[in-house]
Amino acid sequence: MTIRKQHPAGDPRPYHHGKLAEALVDATFDIVREKGIEGVSVREAARRVDVSSSAPFKHFRNRADLMLAVVDKAVESLRIAVEASFLSQSDPLDCVRAAGDAYLAWSYTHPIHMQIITASCASLPRSADAQHQIDEMTGYWFAWFGAAAASGALRGDPDPCIAAVASGAQLYGLSSAFAEGRCVSPAMAADPLATMKSAFALHLANLRS
Template sequence: MRKPQPDRYHHGNLVEALIAATIDIVEERGVEHVSVREAARRAGVSPGAPFRHFATKTALMTAVGEQAMDRLKAAVDAALQATLDQAPLARLEALGSAYLQWALRNPTHFQIISSRSLIDIAASESIRTANAAIRAVMVGLLEEARRDGALAPDLDIAQTVLVTRAFGYGLARMAIDGHFGEWHTAEPPADAVPKALRLFMGLLKAKPS
């Protein structure tokens, strides 16, 4: 028999309780077992209680995605604030490191925010705004590095943003999905990921004349 779920709900925090319950379901049973009613049961509220907040599973998963993005953005902002006195490419590396470290520490949140089949990006202004803000910072740092002569001169900024994003996302996805056992057995992902990031950043730098 299943152990009874603790009553998570306290007045005023139903949304937070439902999000926490959803994370538990994903981690224990997989995304396919998430439902608004099951989240309500785990949160200790009536089956109908969540529907004024989340009419569908997608709406509930999008709320988890918004929580994930808020936390990711906070990690990125902290890294950028801590490197205000550093060169633009060093700050870009700090941004990438914050993203990767957050993903490795929060694999469930990362998987949910990464999957456009689980969440409704068009319905979430907060996710779109945060994504746009991070992209704008990346563009700004690359443009500043170009003005300083630190960026390889043949790199197109827009393409470099795309490749940088793809690299970070792909590296995080490989680590979380367990691909390192096939492609890099020398060390665990926590050690290999920052070294890979450093290697990638070296490819963006202008070569000494």
């Protein structure tokens, strides 16, 4: 989101919108889209929402604080999308399928959010709240595979943790490949999300007993 306001020449540019922190976070997503994570600065975010270069420091002490808020927003967006998907499911592998499809749809429509969350695994900090949300989603994932194994729903009696890791890697690999344009055929490129969901469905079908 970019907010532009008109000010008389020479006047200072006080910000009266009331949601400066939110506007700065949204502007940072745009910066990442255009320049990559390395292009982010508090000064650039301030320029994009048309406030003085000192105004953001009422909310963010530095670039690291700003990126922490950006990661938080990306993680929250993912959690909301995934949690909404499996609430009506009861079978563990149906929960896996629903959550996996939601993850693929979210990553496909929010590639910058996905890029930021991926970077937070390596080089960007996470708040305690963001880490808690990620841990909660991971806990669901492993619990579903544990329940599926306990009920005999997994073919060949595999280690449920290995099945969970393999399925998570499948999702990440699919979303990354299509986000980077690495489709193997024009037919797949025509509807990447449908292709990703079909590939994940095939993976799960091979796991079911």
